[in-house]
Amino acid sequence: MTPKEKAEIIINKMFSCVDELHKYPMCIDTAKQTSLIAVNEILESFIVRLTHEQMNFWSEVREEIKNYKMPLNAN
Numbered sequence: 001m002t003p004k005e006k007a008e009i010i011i012n013k014m015f016s017c018v019d020e021l022h023k024y025p026m027c028i029d030t031a032k033q034t035s036l037i038a039v040n041e042i043l044e045s046f047i048v049r050l051t052h053e054q055m056n057f058w059s060e061v062r063e064e065i066k067n068y069k070m071p072l073n074a075n
Contacts, residue, residue, distance in 0.1 A: 003057055007064035010035045028070045035065045 015031035039062045043055070
């Protein structure tokens, strides 16, 4: 899986979250922010355990999230 694919998976999971009362739909900007929080937690929490390749992968995922643009045909 490429960093771009992983970034899109994480963003889509965050974007599809719905609160139980259906009052606060997730917007793409919030989905990106929460995705960045998750990836930053991975990088900060496991910095000692991650290999160089894993650090590079998650750093690239973080950059892909920052640069993510919702496809024009998406809802």
